[in-house]
Amino acid sequence: MINKKWYKYGLIGLVSMVLSACASSVVDERYQAKGQDSRVKYVVIHYTWEDMPNSLRILTEGEVSAHYLISDDEPARVLQLVDETQRAWHAGLSQWKSDVNLNGNSIGIEVVNLGSRQSGQAVPAESSGWQPFTRSQIERLIVLLKDIQARHGIPAENILGHSDIAPQRKVDPGPLFPWQWLAQEGLGRWYDENRVTELMQQYRQTGLPSVLDVQKQLRQIGYMIELTAEMDKQSKNVLRAFQMHYRPSRYDGVLDLETAAILQDLSR
Known part of the structure; x- marks a missing residue:
C-alpha cells in the first residue's frame, strides 16, 4: 500500500526539481549584439530539368535539395522544402x-522548367529548344527574391x-531566364546600354581586348577562372555562362564586340 504522505511530498519534490531544471535552462534573450548579420550572402537560381x-x-x-521550389502551375506556387536556417544541397562544387x-x-531556388532536352538527355548550351519560363513563375520569383533580399x-x-x-x-537557369527583368526590379546587375554602345565603337577601332x-575582367566580376592568357576550354565555358546571363542572343x-563591351562595363 502506498504511503500517502510520502507520495504527496515526493511528488511535490519531483515537480520542484523539474521546474528548477527548466528554469535553469532558459536562455536570456533580452540582449542582442549590434555586430551581427545574416550568414546568407547569395541566392542561386536553378531550373529543375524535370516536370x-x-x-x-x-x-x-x-540527396539534392533546395530551399524553395516554384511550380509550373497557373498561377505558380512557391513551396518551401528546406528552412532557410538549414543548408540545402543545391550548389555543389561552386x-x-x-x-x-x-x-x-x-x-x-529551383524553378520547374525542362531546360533544353533532346531524347531525354542534356544537350550543349548552343543547342535550341529551351523551354521558356512562364510569367507567373517569374512574378512569384520576384516577390520571393525581394522578401529574401530584405530579410538577409x-x-x-x-x-x-x-x-x-x-x-x-x-548551364541553368539557361539563356531564356529573364535576368534583365529581375535587374530592373533591383534583383541583379545589368549594364549601361549607352556605355556599351560607346565601348563597342572603341573596340571597332582598337580591336578586341587580350584574352x-x-x-581578369571575368574574375573581377566574380567568375571562377584561371588566368592562362589562352582561350582554353575553361575560359570558353565561363564566357558562355557570362553570355547566357548578360547577352543571351548568342552564347x-x-x-565578340558586344560581349567585350558588356564585360568591360560590368567589371568597372
Whole structure:
C-alpha cells in the first residue's frame, strides 16, 4: 500500500526539481549584439530539368535539395522544402569571388522548367529548344527574391544563376531566364546600354581586348577562372555562362564586340 504522505511530498519534490531544471535552462534573450548579420550572402537560381511531380520527388526524396521550389502551375506556387536556417544541397562544387562551396552561405531556388532536352538527355548550351519560363513563375520569383533580399540584406549582384557559380558543369537557369527583368526590379546587375554602345565603337577601332584582360575582367566580376592568357576550354565555358546571363542572343563562348563591351562595363 502506498504511503500517502510520502507520495504527496515526493511528488511535490519531483515537480520542484523539474521546474528548477527548466528554469535553469532558459536562455536570456533580452540582449542582442549590434555586430551581427545574416550568414546568407547569395541566392542561386536553378531550373529543375524535370516536370513538377519528378522535381518534387527528387528534391524531397533524393540527396539534392533546395530551399524553395516554384511550380509550373497557373498561377505558380512557391513551396518551401528546406528552412532557410538549414543548408540545402543545391550548389555543389561552386565558387563566386573568394567564396567556395556556396551551399553553406546561399539560398537555393529551383524553378520547374525542362531546360533544353533532346531524347531525354542534356544537350550543349548552343543547342535550341529551351523551354521558356512562364510569367507567373517569374512574378512569384520576384516577390520571393525581394522578401529574401530584405530579410538577409543580400546585395543585388549576389543573386546568381547556377551556371555563374559552376560554369564548367552547369548551364541553368539557361539563356531564356529573364535576368534583365529581375535587374530592373533591383534583383541583379545589368549594364549601361549607352556605355556599351560607346565601348563597342572603341573596340571597332582598337580591336578586341587580350584574352588575359578578358579573364581578369571575368574574375573581377566574380567568375571562377584561371588566368592562362589562352582561350582554353575553361575560359570558353565561363564566357558562355557570362553570355547566357548578360547577352543571351548568342552564347557560344566566343568573344565578340558586344560581349567585350558588356564585360568591360560590368567589371568597372
